[in-house]
Amino acid sequence: MKFKFNWKIKAALAAVVLIAAAIYGYQYYQGQQEAKKAAAVETVPVTRMNVKSTVSATGTIRPVNSVEVSSKVTARIKSVLVKENDTVTAGQIIATLDATDYEEKRNQAQYKVSNTKAKYDRAKYLYSIGADTQEELEDAKMNYDTAVSALAESQSNMNEMTIVAPMSGVVVGEPQTPGTMAVQGNSSPTVIMRIADMSSKQILAKVDETDIGNVKVGQAATFTVDSFNGKTFTAKVSKISQTDTSNSWNVNTSSSSSSSSSSTASVIYYYVTLDVDDPDNLLLPSMTARVEINTAEKNDALVIPLSTLKTDTNGSYVIVKNADGSQENRYVSTGIYSDEYVEILDGLEEGEQVVSTYVAKGTKTSSKKNDRGGPPPM
Template structure:
């Protein structure tokens, strides 16, 4: 009997030892898993920094003042007196046209003026002595005045044989060569040459409709061009177009009717360029960053830490005891990597940089976001 009792006691003790060992192992495993989970959470401090919000756009450099030189009459180009990159002054002769046909017309008009003047003088004398009627005098006078008008027109056409520069500047591109027919017209005349004032330049940039509300006249900007690697130029916003680049709002326009509702809407923004060394050339592509807002010593967190739901924007705050809570915040301006926090956080607090599922220990702050919706 004693042996059977000792065996039961030993068995019970062994079971208790095994149970205690299993419980201890399970607790150890749980502790290791919690430690791994806590170590996997990446946090960042809420900091203060100088922030700048920008709008990116791409545009083309062009001179502020430029002109296309064309002829007011149709004639063949006789000579071109300037070449590409030449500097010209307003009124300078830059080309001449063949004028033989117009010269012949002018001579004919001059002969007609002489003849009609002589006839008018005779009729006027005869009318003065009662030999001609009032109607004959008026007809002679009308013929003479018509001839004078035709001579004036012919002389004006002859004057157009000399092409002068309408403004001071630089000849941009290669002018037309002698022998080319210069065609007059209002829709598509022959452009003999282009002259531009390169002392002042602009950028015509296209800004997306989602950003145009942040752009204001007077804002400063920086831009780069491929020709000068590593160099940054400055500019200033001087004009914002009140219509989009394709006038899509005008349903009566044929160009707008072809656009679809899925098209991206852009607006032209004009910026005056600072180029004291005259390094920039027309048609260069400028990659522009318009400074839309600046905030010194702003409270900020990385944009990657910001989340959104139906209630607004929030961050996951890691408390000193290791617990986490969802804290709703009011946001301000955005930079490329950071967002300003107007309220909801304090400097030095830690926010989780990676998404973790909500736990029973997580608490939700009652503050709602009052800023703009951030990206998910």
């Protein structure tokens, strides 16, 4: 009996030791896993800095004032007195037209005036002595007046043989060459040359409809052009179009194209005009400008990296790592969005740690970025 009793005690003790070892081993394993998990999480502090929100757009450089010089009559160009890049002043003679045909018409009109004047004078005399009727006198007067009007028109056409600069500026592009037929017209006249005032320039930029609400007249902007690498120019918003670039809201103007594009969603853009600072006169018409419009700016703002911000159906939140190593989801109110940071208006304190990266089981450390597709409306 004594042997059996000792055996049972030893078996019970062994079982207790095994159970204790298993519990300790499990707790040790769990502790190690938690330590690894805590070590794998990277955090960034909530900090303060100057933050700026911008709207990106692409536009084209153009002079504020420019004009296309055309002829009011159809005639062949006789001479061009200026060339590309020449500076001209308003009223300066810049080209002449061949006046041969119009001179002949003016001579004929002058002859007709002299002829009808003589007939009118004779009709007046005959009427005064009762030899002509009132009707004959009136016909003679009408013929004379018509001839005078025709002569005035011919003389006006002759005056158009000399082309003068309608404004001061620079000849942009090559003018037409002598011998070219300059055709008059309201729809598609021949452009003899273009003159632009290059002292003041603008950018005509296209801004996406998702950003246009943040753009205001008077906002400052910076831009670059490919021709001057590393140089940044400044500009200011001067005008915001009240209609989109395609006037798609107007069914009368867009009906012809709506049928072909009705099944395809298109991006809506609005024209924004910016006045350009170019004191060195480096920029040329039609250069492509990549614009950054400063829509909001705040100094000493409470911020976190944009990559740490997450969203769900309840709003925007971050994962906060507490002093004891625990983590919690914290909902926040946001303000200005920049390219890399977002302003926090409420929900976080300066110095708190927010989780920026995590490690999934069996994987390497990776950044967990927010896929929210742009800042929400402010």
